[in-house]
Amino acid sequence: RVGRLPQHVTPSWDLKTLWVLNDKGNSLTRIDPQTGKPLGSVRVRDPYNMYYTPDGQYAVVVAEQRERLEFYHAESMKLAHELWVPCKGIDHMDFSADGRYLIASCEFGEAVIKVDVAEQKYLARLAIFPAGMPQDVKASPDGKVFYVADMHANGVHLIDGDKFQQIGFLPTGKGAHGLYVSRDSRVLYVSNREEGSISKIDLAKRALIGKWQLPGGGSPDMGGVSADGKVLWLSGRYNSEVYAIDTTNGHLLARIPVGHGPHGLCVYPQPGRYSLGHTGVFR
Template sequence: MITRRTAVSLLPLALFPAQALADTPMPPGAAAPQQLAMVMNSGEATISVIDMTTKQVINTLPMLREPSHWALTPDRKKLYVSDASGNALFIFDPLTAAPMGHIRIADPYQLAYTPDQKYLVVNALRLDYVDIYDATNMQLVKRFKSGKFPSHMDFSPDSRFSFHSMQKSNTLVSIDLATMTERWSVPIGKTPAGVLWHNGKLLICIMGENGIVEADPLTGEITRRQATGEGAHNIFLSTDRSTLYVSNRVGSTLSALDPVSLEVKRDYPIPGGPDDIGIAPDGKIWIALRFNEAVAILDPDTGNFDTITVGRSPHGIFLNTEMQKTGELTAERL
């Protein structure tokens, strides 16, 4: 049985042939890679690997303490999964979910590459740091202590600015990545979480105020508000850019918003505390249910969903079908 105290045995990278296979073009007529979902179970230090076709858990991978979020390296050859309490980034082959080792860094909770791929930015929620790493060698470039509980982040498309929600400071912070200085820190609402750059503005989920706000990226000034549901936690843009999805974790709903007006088009009741999501090629939405040991698979047309049992407190979710897409891939830009 795998538990939070399971000893993790990580073999040298050379012992895993999966990466070499991922680098080799598939010959004509070869079978497509198996469609896999990787679910980060924060409550039991495991990753559940699901066959997306059979909807069965086919493997359980041990972590150290608390896996939460993911980032795909710019060359798409490695998937980093953060283990905040374990002070480590675990590395996996994004096509096969094969373990590829780990690296030690301080408290990686949320992480993302800048659009220009120059930096890997890490929110260290427990230690109250925002850390900027050189993406080429993982050397720490600058550490900011700009608020309490840095949670989610996004960037301006030109990679000049980053934006970070500070859950316990109730602020949004912006950093100038060219000068490595803090631009501003503004009150944004009670317990902010998900952050998304959208149509030249910032959208921020405000968990304590049950909705989202739109803010000016130059000043942080709030320009619009939209109620969604209790505990509005994270926000995602659909693949075709036709819908914004907000996971209302406490109210256990997923809200579908018009991407221009921000008005709620539909609410989907999803018991169990919807958190992060992934969108499959067939349009189904895979949703980690933070308060249940399950993942929901929602048909957004009918509102029907199935569930798959996983580990305790499922948090982040990565679908390897993302690898079929072009352009930048992050947890928020699905």
């Protein structure tokens, strides 16, 4: 039992803790990943999402309704700095390869923003096209481009993070939402929530290479790839279920009934030296 409206399950930077982000409960529940038992909670306002700076010094709470990034000391979880940003509905983000900056999506602002991580300072705002409702953000394995899923534009925007310019758009499917990199870093999986499908993007070519349709439909949302890379796990947001998908051929391996409104599914443990947060972004 956790707080009100848990949104995501987030691995800590040091991989020792799983945090449940209780958005309407204004709290974070600490879970021991080895036992699955709760270890108390921390009071935090509006924790829709949470990330970690690449150096592990800060946990960055994404306060979506309050349009803020809140930097907490990762060890003590005491607030260090609160940054207001001109980003209505800020919710997902990822970091540059060198950790100097982050790119975040503005769900209700038809834009993305850039923030200096070391200075904890807002830098710029970029309107996306076609205009829509940007969601998940994922940096490419080579660090040269940021992919931004968009539910209303029904595809993925490509952003050059260093120049902070949009360099492309790939139409994937209705309700493009979550972004997950294959274990070999060659493919980006895109969950198209409103049409029950998963699109595949070739990361080297920056091109669409296929689409898997869930038999009988569904609402694939957030999740992750198994440690061996063979299974893509996704929550079924509006169908009270979780999907297990074979990454070799897209076949649905399992459709597991769960409670109402499953969202931020975390596949854990995972390969990696440290976690950047969300439902499991590892480096």
